[in-house]
Amino acid sequence: MAQPLVLSAGYTARALDPDRDLPDVLDLLTSCERALHGAGATEADRGEVAAVLARPGFDPAADTLLVHAPDGRLAAWAWSDRRCECRVHPAHRGRRIGTALLGWMESRAVEQGVGKLVQVVADLDPVGLTMLRTYGYRPKGASWLLEIPLADLPEPGPAPAGIAVRPFRPGDPRDARAAHRVVEDAFADWKARRMDFAEWAQHTVHRETFTPERSPLAVAEADGRVVGAALSLDQPGSGDGYVESLAVDRDHRNRGIARHLLQHAFRACREAGLSHCTLWTHSGTGALDLYLKVGMTVRYTSVVLEKTLPLP
Known part of the structure; x- marks a missing residue:
């Protein structure tokens, strides 16, 4: 025990x-x-x-x-x-x-x-960081909460060629399944394991705070396939919108789709009367530069620590 x-x-x-x-x-x-x-x-x-x-x-x-x-x-x-x-x-x-x-x-x-246990601690919590280091945890990476003020957003440019953007359709299981595929495929390169649909949906589209009207999907005009998603949540008691997941199919990356999805999510948050939009990213994703280029800044940072455990 x-x-x-x-x-x-x-x-x-x-x-x-x-x-x-x-x-x-x-x-x-x-x-x-x-x-x-x-x-x-x-x-x-x-x-x-x-x-x-x-x-x-x-x-x-x-x-x-x-x-x-x-x-x-x-x-x-x-x-x-x-x-x-x-x-x-x-x-x-x-x-x-x-x-x-x-x-x-x-x-x-x-x-x-x-065999290995991961902890995430805010860098504003020096006591927690010191305790974990004392007990053998070592830094593995970082996570950042980024923000952007919504008052003076630029107008989004045209969508990348062959791509249409529309909101997530609430109650449509095809959108939910397509978003699950896009997000889990995109994150497979750095996540320890893939979530099945039921678990993933509890994090996103089945949460009480999920906001489909602020969750744009990128659709390939040639075949109607969903190739990108920005899934957003409400933040109770806050003036912030929050993008829970941003992902684009591997075959459609480096075309500006992620940037375009973010611009649509930001505008939807502003239209909802919010003052800022936020999102978390992890150093393993390599996405920090994208967020900085669209005008986001770091609000605060957390340290990801890991410890190897002695298995019997």
């Missing part, structure tokens, strides 16, 4: 109950983001946790832990399933809860036969 937790007096741990614990987890995630990025940080949404629970074979009873404080309030949550995440409420830091959960996550990963 995974390593038992040693916690400060009065703190208790148990697995997540998805039917009753989700609101408390979302409040904790929002509190952690606001501690790092200020009161304007985006609220957590149910889709974030739903996407974790949708991972193939994920078992909340074995793969999650909640830590409650002596007053019964949620102090921390963690999960481990090839990747992992641990968040400790700002009011309960300094009690070695994060260290205890780190040991549990690693122990659970070894049980699952995972």
Whole structure:
């Protein structure tokens, strides 16, 4: 079994109950983001946790832990399933809860036969970075949240030759399947594994915050095949739009399709009354230069760290 937790007096741990614990987890995630990025940080949404629970074979009873404080309030949550995440409420830091959960996550990963564990930590969290380095994690890459103000967007130019752009059609399973194919094919070069449709949809088109009207698709005029997609989400409590995924078929790259899709997504966000559009990118994608060239700038950075675990 995974390593038992040693916690400060009065703190208790148990697995997540998805039917009753989700609101408390979302409040904790929002509190952690606001501690790092200020009161304007985006609220957590149910889709974030739903996407974790949708991972193939994920078992909340074995793969999650909640830590409650002596007053019964949620102090921390963690999960481990090839990747992992641990968040400790700002009011309960300094009690070695994060260290205890780190040991549990690693122990659970070894049980699952995972040889390497990846953690992503904001560069504004020096305590978290120092702790992971102390316990043997080493930098593997970086992720950036980029933003663009929407007030003075240039008019998009003509679409690349032979390409038409239209919004995602809500309720049309053909669009959903086509977007899944485009995104997962495009990300296969750097992602550790391919998501099946059900898991992928929980991250994107089946989330409550998915915005099809801000999610343009690029279609080849010759045969009607979807060859590019920019899939967007609403950001509750924020003036930001958010592009969750941007992808173009390999055979249609280097034609300006990605740039054109972004321009359409930006304009759709502006028409919705939003002030900025944001997106995350990872150093493994090689896409940072594209985003900088369309006028985006880095809002903040996270460090991707990895540790090799001793398998039995």
